[in-house]
Amino acid sequence: MLEVLGIDPESESVYAALLSGRPVAPDDLARTTGLPPARVRVALRRLQSSGLVGRQHGRPATYVAIDPEVALDGLLLSRQEEIHKARVRAGEFTERFRRAAATRDPAEVIEIVTGSDAVQQRSDQLVRNVRHQLRVFDKPPYHDGGLDPNQPELDLLSRGLTVRAVYDADSIDRPGRQRLVRMWAEAGEQARVLADVPTKMALVDDRLAVLPLRAGSGPDPSPSFVVLHRSAVLDALSALFEALWAVAQPLRPQGVADDAPEALSEQDQLLISLLTAGLPDEAIARQVDLSYRTLQRRLHALMERAGASTRFQLGIHAAANGWVTGAVRKKTGSGGGE
Template sequence: MGMTRGEDRLTGDLAVALYRQMRQPGTHTLALAAIELGLTPEETRLAEKHLQRLGLVTAAELDPDATIHVSPEVAIVRALTTGRHELDLYRDRIAGMHEHLEQIVAQYLPLGVGARHELEVEVMTDLRRVAAYLDSATDLTRTELVSMHPGPAPSPHLLVEGQERNRQLAERGLRLRTLYQRRVAVLPYMAEHLRGLHSLGYDIRVAHVVPLRMLIFDGRRAVIPIDPDNGRAGAIMIDGEVFVRSLLSVFDFCWQNAESHDTIPLDAEDQAPTQQELVILRMLAAGLKDEKIARTLGVSLRTISRTISDLMQRSGAESRFQAGIRAVKLGWID
């Protein structure tokens, strides 16, 4: 059985106290710190597990049975490195899926399509034909339209042009589920646009990573890009319930692991960091000290300290370590 929210908070507090004690002169090991704090074996076990999950403790090189602390800066760098590696693997899998689709469509689809599972696939490189197909598929939709949008964000004038179509879809009583990448959703004009969709009845969620742009109509028609990194390359149109069902499973997986749009503070776009602040956050995450950051950017140490303090306040962090974690959670940095 998992811990309750209160128990989890208590474990987090114990972990902070244990970690702080480990950093005291003359303590060093987790076991000694636990004794000095008077923790029970069970409290020690839970706190150690919490610190291990955050990458803040490790086995000592000279004594594998002893557990020592890892600096917050090193833990951040390791976490970011692991995250980037996992994201690269995810992108590689998506690229591999596109290669497999192209090979299957070109070489095997003509051999395997039967009357029971009709499937039509068309590759369109003419963007006007793509737009016409999207209009037609939208008009034919009767129950549900789902979509994923990783970015870049559409221009404001395109959003204005689509407002009437969005309203018409909502009035038709369709189930409308839309998933946006968080860093797109918090842009000022996008945040306003999404609030408008939400007021019409759209179900909107946000995620830090959205693998590709995709639209699925009634669970039987789908549109995906030819090249996920170049939307102007065209699109692949897929019409066939059996095949599209697999793509819908991909969407549902991303949907279940996303957050409701309501969880984004209304002023999130106003709190988003500037380009220079993003650079500072990445340097902090890489373990650079204030002095090094100031020299690199050619600004005063006082300016850097003030900027970091402001970023901590806007992200709701109580320490530099938490600022890095919160920056990732808010989608400010990868």
Template sequence: MMACVVTSVAAPTDPGPFEPHVFGEAYEHFVSRVYVIAIGLGMPSREGLRSAGLEDAAITMATGELVARGLLERTADPDAWDVPPPREAIARNADRMEHRAAMARATASEVEALWRRAVGQRPTLPPVGLQMLQGVEEIVDHVVALHRLASSRVWLVLDASPAAVRLLERVDEVPGLLTVRAGADVRLVLDTELLDSAAALSHIGRSRAEGHQVAVANGIPFTTVVADAAALVDLTAHDGEGEGSFEVRLGPPVRALTRLVEEIWGLATPYAAGLESELTPHERIPLPERDQRILALLTTGASDKVIARQTGVSVRTVERRVRWLMDHLGVATRFQAGVQAARRGWI
């Protein structure tokens, strides 16, 4: 609907006859063209729409559809309508359409199972409660659907798999794509490999701004989502098409995957941790914020390239600062530097 409206506004053509008895894409174009006429009228009325060449049957059908979509509003006069601000109305309608699309994708396999039984074909699908996923886009669609349908929790652990990268790209294109209901427990863990991705950093920033818990970890084996009583496993890191990836709603595997995510969360490092304010003077060292971030990233096993991107300095500067920090902490390895700093309460 929104795409049709944009097309009609951007490239108006001779509308031709307004035939209400059309279906599919033609119906969407018909409704969109009526919407554009209504916007042009400012305060559309049946008389005004007639003047634009519409017949009564077309007016009744199109205005009824536009009211149902929230693009027009009824008034006390049954032959007159108000036009709410299009930017807000189209955005609300698009949100509803995206939700319906996510629901449709999430239930497609169950509907096909019903169809197979109805036509007498033996189902070839997995048992009820287990759905195998094929390909990056299908996996991403199911991750989005799980976010939209969850009410109590969404725990998302991302490795640097093709599906995880594609998910972050889509979220960067549509920032509200992973919206969850208010009050849900949202946790996000990203593999340190993703810290070199602009899309990942943008998502981290939005998640933290929304009050969600964010952490990083090194060597995440595969992307996992736990949402309410469902879980999803993405194996595209091991096979580009993700053969073996699945969504499950069976109790035992969901509980097992929940335990796995809890373990990863417990081992992960909170993103962008800083110095504790209650340190005593002899425990403090005069670290600038940049060095605090370097230490925090060292605990995750991040590379110098990733740390340089995160702190906005060159790789050579990171190497010098890491060596300085290691010397002052009296440690032999980068990871020990992060651990020692954490033990002293510096990060």
């Protein structure tokens, strides 16, 4: 626990044994902690140099703990000062890097990463360095089968950062993917779906973009990805994401609460989202866990409820009345009150 202050676990164990306040000899500490006497003496020297224990002369020599409020606070303040200096230095390095980047050869804006392991390692590294938000285009093929729980993203969400994902229709119509999409949504991911996403891509804040070098229908045994640094190309990719995000349909997997559940049931919300995103009926039936015949009955019921004679009219009604986003239109009476 105190390793962040430079105190190793064995030294921490010895320090904890001294907190009774009475002087204790090294051999007694060895019996209390279960550590060999030689390692107890090493720990005591470390604790003494850190200002956590004091030695009392005599035969045998004994040791006492220094008040933690004084000793540990001193170490904390010292470590905070070191972190502050490191941040200042990091800022200097960042500024130097940006100045150099402004004069770099344009080819240096592009970084090529090749090989499955290298691509995975670089992608995880970039995601873990997100400062504000991660934006993702999710599209097959998947080199891991598409069933990786994506722990780096879950870590981001647990830290309260924003993750927005636009899923290709094919990406959610795969065995096991709906469970993962639900897990990410429950963790806080904002998800939308499109019939056809142009490419898989990850945007790290406004600093970096990662996308495949080659398009293809099948997994590449030795994939190559491009990492784009700040440039006009990165700005264009950011604008592309925002444009497609604006037209994509919100995706709420079943089991994920909506802000206004009274608008439609969870299952019907998912059904409408997938329908307006352009998925075929067979794929929708699989995603909402209905038989094809039951799906047709459900769609007809929704059309009757919307007063629509075609699916296109149903989509228009869904968008106009908040069925897609889950919002509920407020009804006003003749006097203007709710």
